[in-house]
Amino acid sequence: MIGIFDSGYGGLTVFKEIKKLLPDYSYIYLGDNLRTPYGGRSQEAVYEFTKEAASFLFNKGCHLIIIACNTASSEALRKLQQEWLPSEYPDRKILGVIRPLAEVAVLESKYKKIGVVGTKATIESESYNKELKAQDNDLNIYTNACPLLVPLVEEGWLKNVATRMVIKKCLRPLKDRNIDTLILGCTHYPLLMKEFKAIAGKRVKVLDAPLIVAEKLADYLKKHSEIETQLEKNKTIHYYTTDSSDKFNKLGSKFLGEEISSEKVELK
CATH class of the missing domain: 3.40.50.1860 (Rossmann fold)
Structure with a gap:
């Protein structure tokens, strides 16, 4: 599966284009709406929040994660790629925007x-x-x-x-x-x-x-068959939020232009 993570709803703009361009894959979208926005947080906080989100998505079966959040990409991505990923999930990948x-x-x-x-x-x-x-x-x-x-x-x-x-x-x-x-x-x-x-x-x-990120992801998967072949292709989509699922369903549906159903989770 491919995991898409954002601190809130913004990542849905990226996910909308990704699933349009790559419809056959299975996806999990996670919005940390309870702690949004990340923009005013310290670098340490953003790193910890992003690491918790990545752990959640990997434990749900994702082999590839797109951090569809510029703040998390700028404050946490490199450290996750260079220090955390090699020791915790050496066969998985995390990409940013x-x-x-x-x-x-x-x-x-x-x-x-x-x-x-x-x-x-x-x-x-x-x-x-x-x-x-x-x-x-x-x-x-x-x-x-x-x-x-x-x-x-x-x-x-x-x-x-x-x-x-x-x-x-x-x-x-x-x-x-x-x-x-x-x-x-x-x-x-x-x-x-x-x-x-x-x-x-x-x-x-x-x-x-969103379109640029989706096209770059498609290009990445073509070049990295070792990752692409591990991705589930059942066309399933699961949405998770750390805040109210009712609110996420309502606003998320507006952003995506289609009805969605999400589940509330707690990140640790």
């Missing part, structure tokens, strides 16, 4: 001016800066934290005047720098794609993060 987006951004940017918006933790970690610079040191990278957007999305305020005002304020310093490419460095933000595109303007390429 930052590298796939950085790779595409470098290709898309004509004038080497890339903007990144995300949670406070993701921006302060400079994970995108490091990944982008590793691929092209001549890039000009401009970032801005937008901490208010995750709670607005979690409350379902997708088409709201207040939300548009927050996006405008968030993008203003990046537009002043004449960016030509924008990375939405939080998996919640694609739910506001129309608003981001409208406010960013036609000269700015706003990357479709």
Whole structure:
């Protein structure tokens, strides 16, 4: 099975594209909604929460996990891959969302001016800066934290005047720098794609993060048969949340565009 993990609902934007592109596999989606958002947490807390989530998914039979959370990808992924995974689950893999987006951004940017918006933790970690610079040191990278957007999305305020005002304020310093490419460095933000595109303007390429991650995953599975052959292909999907399953079912169904049923679990 393939596990998809996020601190809340944002990862559903990624999962929606993954299951559309790769429909034959079996999936488990886990949302740590009880402890969301991760954006204001310490690096130590994010690491522990992400490790607990990964343990849960591996114990449920997943051989591959996608951390569909930029904060967890920036604060916990590398340490999990380098220290925890080799000793605890040496035959399993964990992938994040930052590298796939950085790779595409470098290709898309004509004038080497890339903007990144995300949670406070993701921006302060400079994970995108490091990944982008590793691929092209001549890039000009401009970032801005937008901490208010995750709670607005979690409350379902997708088409709201207040939300548009927050996006405008968030993008203003990046537009002043004449960016030509924008990375939405939080998996919640694609739910506001129309608003981001409208406010960013036609000269700015706003990357479709969920689609990019899904395509990169498909490419990864083609290249790594040792992982792909271990994945269950029964087309089953299980949803788990650490908070109210009723709330998750209601909001999750809106984000996915289909009815879902989840089970509440406790991470340890």
